[in-house]
Amino acid sequence: MFNKLSFKIGLLFFVFILIIESFLFFILYTNLVNDRIEEVMDNLLARGNTHSAVLEDNFESPTLEHVGLMESASDYVVIITDATGNILINSDPIEEEMQEVIEHNNYEDMPREGKIVEDRWAEKEYIVADSPVTIDGVHKGHVFMFAHSQNVKKIIDQLSDQFAIVGIMTILLTIITIFILSRFITLPLIKIKEATEQLSEGRNKVELSTERKDELGGLANSITRLSKDLDRLKNERNEFLASISHEIRTPLTYIKGYADIIDRQGMTEAEVKAYATIIREETEHLSLLIKNFFELARLDQRRFVIKREEVLLCELIHSVTDRMKPAFEEEHVAYKVDCSNKDVWVFVDPERFQQVLLNILDNARKNSYEGGEVVLEASHTTEELRITISDEGEGIPKDDLPHIFDRLYRVEKSRSRDSGGSGLGLAIAKEIVESHGGQIAIESERGKGTCVRITLMRGDHLE
Ligand SMILES: Nc1ncnc2c1ncn2[C@@H]1O[C@H](COP(=O)(O)OP(=O)(O)OP(=O)(O)O)[C@@H](O)[C@H]1O
Ligand SMILES: [Mg+2]
Structure with missing residues (x-):
């Protein structure tokens, strides 16, 4: 299971996506948390500022008491001091932490619009806003608003819970998506693996669906x-x-x-x-x-070695002719050689090339009628060198022509067996010519005769 490709691809995807997702979630989470905390603090300051605005109109005992009374029913705590920090009124009992804030407050440099004087919600019990009461440009007093840090923590806890749920859902969805995706990639591979296993087990033919274009x-x-x-x-x-x-x-x-x-x-x-x-x-x-x-x-198996050497083409042809002549005479078949250009050199394995020519000439002889004629012609152009051997024999039926270079292929099995043929000669000739980089082709018409053409590229021989 752990060695499976789908698992490996899946795991890789998962790790990468998890890293990316965690990074994005972290940014989102910190942004949201900061926004919410800021919101709570802004609200606190705004509330304090409202009170200070009221007090700026009337900084008298009844108004102070009224403000104190209002906040005693709320979640907040308000403490109103004079300009130097002496407590005038408080909505709830004063705790030690509140006392500390009031004592250590900087009363001189408090901006007119007030500010948050304690924002360490994680460590302290309260966050605190100070809104000065300024009448005719002079600080008359300070409205301290206290909010429980617990409120901030609650908001953050809620946010964390939501993130946990969304996170788990995202991970689950990622796993499902990756599972499907990796199957989509590996399923064809599994099929291919099964197919190759079948092949090696000896089943010859396998069909794989080939709709995919990738x-x-x-x-x-x-x-x-x-x-x-x-x-x-x-x-x-x-x-x-x-x-x-x-x-x-x-x-x-x-x-x-x-x-x-x-x-x-x-x-x-x-x-x-x-x-x-x-x-x-x-x-x-x-x-x-x-x-x-x-x-x-x-x-x-391409195991044989071709020992190429430079030979005169005509000399090669004449030595083949010398060997074939008696056989042609015996059958009363005329044999003509046209090797006009005596200076043409070829770069071939003479032994093998003679073997090719002997076999083709032997075929021509075997399939010729008495009194017929076999002609061997050598010609060349700047690009190639051509040897043709034509006879006036019985020719090869059209249907047999495409198979003539196949191993053991004979046109008339019984007849050519009588003449000693096994149907390997042309197959061998083709292999030898092709291993010299050349080509061999055969043209034939039933009743008219046959013409075998060997072509060697000029680059394959030297002059
Ligand atoms: N010039 C030709 N005219 C008519 N038929 C031919 C000619 N050359 C080849 N064939 C036919 O092609 C068959 C294959 O020839 P190939 O040389 O491969 O085999 P073979 O001559 O029968 O046997 P081998 O050459 O092995 O002794 C021959 O059996 C013959 O029927
Ligand atoms: Mg032959």
Whole structure:
């Protein structure tokens, strides 16, 4: 629970908001308290001033008594003195504290409008206002108004109670708001976490709601996409494994079948030899297949190293031609090379690049008719270098073209198996060309022929 993101975010928010709220509440509280205290004091002074105004008109015994009588019924205490502090009248019994105030009062410098002479409400029992009675510019007497500090304390207590209630309510509301807010932020994260857990547990596809347009929505989208990719990859892997086992099973069936036949009684030596040859061929086919798989696996993991070097393009093409020529002659297919610019250098791994050209030429040969022609052309512009290999063979059906670079993909499975193909050649060629930073494309029309084009950027080779 304490490690939960929602808790951490919530706590952080709470601490910050609490600090801000406390600060604001403190300012509000002190302002209000000061206002209220000032109000009480102003009232006290105003009351005293009213009495002194009355007395200024008539500073006689009956008026004094009248004032004393009035205040004896109120919460306040009034003491009226003469100009030097001798008590003339008091509304209530005089307490020690009152006596002290009257004794220590500064009678000389009392402003005409009076003033608060004791405002320490927290320490003293009374707050006191002094309103001088001034007749013809001369202080005749002083009206001392006493109010219980208790009144001020009561007001402050009330204010504190109200603040406590509002404070508690604010804290509760803050907690609720933060709880909802943090859930709002963390809920999608929790869902994302659950989704990724499901993914790692082996469930392939997860759908996360992707309505949100913010970063969390983006993350949910990415994870949904990732799960789809994962699903596709798993399916592809399964299909690939199924194809591999099928590819391996077929030659193994042949090998076992012919081995059984050889084992039988009464085989002539010629027959045994012929079957042994088939077994050898199938074994070679299997070895080649496994070698190709291995190669592809290494290409996939980008573990193989391309050892690039500067080579003359035409020399590279001629060495491939030398190796392919006999095979073309055997099939009665014409093979032409057009490598007009003899000075073009390429910066490639010659071994790998020959492998690419050999496979494409081999495909052209296998799929050509007797009397057909295969042409290899090398050309270049300032930006790129192009090698095209075209044949007049049977071509590739339109539906098969998009898959032609897929692993183990063959147009006519049984026929190309007869010619020894496993459908890995073009996949390997593509990987090699792309790891040289180049591109390979294939165009084909059923009945007319096929054209494979390799393009290398000029920056990828030197001249
Ligand atoms: N020039 C071509 N004309 C017609 N079909 C072709 C041509 N090149 C390739 N194909 C088709 O594409 C398929 C895939 O070619 P790829 O080179 O990958 O495999 P393969 O030649 O069958 O086997 P491998 O090259 O592994 O020995 C071939 O089986 C063939 O059907
Ligand atoms: Mg091939």
